[in-house]
Amino acid sequence: MAALMEAQLPLRAVNNKIRVDGVSRHFPSGHGGQLAALENINLEVLPGEFLCIVGPSGCGKSTLLHLIAGLDRPSTGEIWIDGRKVLEPGPDRILLFQELGLFPWLTARENVEFGLRQKGVNTKERREQAGYYLDLVHLSQFEEHHPHQLSGGMKQRVALARALAMQPDVLLMDEPFAALDAQTRDLLHDELERVWRETGQTIIFVTHNVREAVRLGDRVLVLSYRPGRIKTKFSISLARPRHIEDPEVASMSKKVLGHLREEIDKSVRAEFHHEQFA
Amino acid sequence: MNNLRKIARQVGFYAFVLALWQSLVLLKLWPPYVFPTPASVFEALRIGFSDHTFWIGIGVSLKRMLVGYALSVILGGALGLLLAHSDFLEETLGRLVVSVQSMPSICWLPLAILWFGLSEKAILFVVVMGSLLSISINVEAGLRNVPRIYAMAGRNLGASGARLFLYVLLPASLPHLVSGLKQGWAFAWRSLLAGEMIFVSLGLGQLLMMGRDLNDISQVVAVMVVIILIGFAVDGLVFRVVERNLRRKWGLSSAA
Structure with missing residues (x-):
């Protein structure tokens, strides 16, 4: 049975693998202003957890992964891994880039x-x-x-x-399977799930594909569109191994998608507006 | 098969050029001291090589090239690194470098003579000034145009500082570097021949001027042919091979 619930803060906060603490990231925008890519992100990830993040394009998903990887610095806030503050890239956390x-x-x-x-x-x-x-x-x-x-x-x-x-202890994946055909993706989902179970790695997996997120994740986070905030957290307690075509995965996805739809609309409107008046 | 056809085409083309040349000679439009025959140029080549003057000329010129070019690569490479490393230098010195590079290298000659006299050093100076800046511009462009993703991937996989430079930035900018080295060679070669014309320097440039002084059009053309052949050989045997390997390895184009 799919259990939909707003995830509570983990109780064993001390044992977090990753802690994202009030992180914002602003970029200078064209006219001397600031573009807020991420706004006040608070997030705790347990050791060995498979966390998926979904959001519309432009919600700062990739930015968040770059920050955790240490390839970029937050404008405000801090990121901790195993109780150590992230200041630079490290071999304990590897990012799988969208552009490879x-x-x-x-x-x-x-x-x-x-x-x-x-x-x-x-x-x-x-x-x-x-x-x-x-x-x-x-x-x-x-x-x-x-x-x-x-x-x-x-x-x-x-x-x-x-x-x-x-x-790596932490594997950060930025839409790694977006460009693949469905069969290859299915295969790689299985492989990834198997490797994850064998190694006990902590994985943060960013995607725009809700089905994929529900199929893989222990939790699914929905990010809002610009500035990127955590809108909703879902716990996915479906039995593993799962398949992307499982009816439980489908019905869960529908619920997540309900929360995501609004943000996608916002992003599409913003892009449309940009095209019209830019 | 394809290669054979290519070679045949080239041979045919040069045969046609020779035939055209010979027929122009036969039309007797110009006197022979203005327009040499193919046969007299071949004769000049034969004499030039058999009495060793051309061999000496080639040897002297190539030695100067190697010294001057090596200096250019080292200094130009270092300058390029500096310009790529610092935005401040790029905006100040970098702009100046581009403007100075736009000047024909022969313009360095009067300065070189005033500084070094009619000497080996003057020629080397012109060679180095002629090619150094183009090398540094290309090195800078190569390093600055490395896609950000490669540097990020390198850092992500644990490379930083000198290792990041050696294992990621340098190989990533290799296509640019090779075209910079090629351009630098061409500039150095031009500057060298110009520089060699100024005094009894034994090089190919001087052989050209000697032909003029003796009013020997056949020798002038023969030396020009030698200069062209050397350029062709260096391009075809060195740079082309390197570029082809690079392209094949990177998949930059399907061209053989």
């Missing part, structure tokens, strides 16, 4: 090895681990290919292997 960011001058294997090399892992071990993770995403045949020789879905999987190979 695979290095075109390296082969698939070398891309996966890149982070291990920065960690100082020796050549032999690097090779083994890269081989293992490429095998995990079913790309062992394509180890020596360069990114441009791979299809969109394959590139996505290389990027996933590159992130997983770092064995």
Whole structure:
């Protein structure tokens, strides 16, 4: 049975893996003003939790992940991981970019090895681990290919292997499967869920696809449109493994979508307005 | 198969150029001391190579090129790094560099002669000034145009500082760097030949001027042919190969 409830603050606040504390991020906008991408985000993520964030485009989802990854600094507020303040990127939390960011001058294997090399892992071990993770995403045949020789879905999987190979405590995923066909995405959902259960990683997964969020997440957060605020938190207590076509997933998605629809409308209106009068 | 056809096409083209040249000669529009025959140019080439003057000229010029170009690459590379690193330098010195680069390198010659006299140093100075700035402009552009995502991905995977530069920024800007080096070579080559014309420098530039002094049009054209062939060889054997490999590796184009 799908249980819809406004999630309570976790009681064991001390044991949080990630704590986002009153975080805002403003960007300078064109005319000397400020654009608030995120406004007063408070969020606690438990160790091993799979948290999904949905929101309309322009709600600051990616910005939040960049902040947690340490690639960007909040304008106000703080982010804590394992009780340590995030000041810079770290190998304990790896972001899987929406644009992937695979290095075109390296082969698939070398891309996966890149982070291990920065960690100082020796050549032999690097090779083994890269081989293992490429095998995990079913790309062992394509180890020596360069990114441009791979299809969109394959590139996505290389990027996933590159992130997983770092064995991060926290995996941050920014719409990683948005560009994939439905079959490949289904497959990768299963793979990701399996890896997650095996490793006990904490995952924050950003998507605009509500079905995907409900299929994967322990919790689903809805962000509002500009400035991005947390609008609603849903706990998803459906039994795993789930499938995206499960009727329970569908009915839960409908509820989440109800909350999201209003924000999407706002974002579409804003874009329309922008086109008309900009 | 395709390559053979390409070669055949090239051979055919040059045969046509030679035939056109020979037929212009046969029309006797100009006296032979103004318009040489292909045969007299070949003869000048044969003599030039057999009495070693051309070999010496090539050797001297290429040695100067290597020294001057190496200096340009080192200094220009360093300047490019500085300009890419600092917005302040880019806005001040960077603007100046672009304006100075727009000046033909031959304009450095009078200054070089006043500073260094008619000497080896004067020629090297002109070569370096002719190519250094174009290299630094390209290095800067290459580094500044590295897509942000690569730097972010690199930092995300634990690279920072010198490692980020070495493993991400440098390879990411390689296509730009190679075209900068190629352009720098072309500028250096032009500056060198201009510089070599000013005094008895033994280089190819001087051989050209010697041909003029002796009123020997065949030698002038023969030396020009040598200069063109060297440019062709460096472009075809060095830069083209590097660029082709780069393109294939990066998938920048499907062209062979």
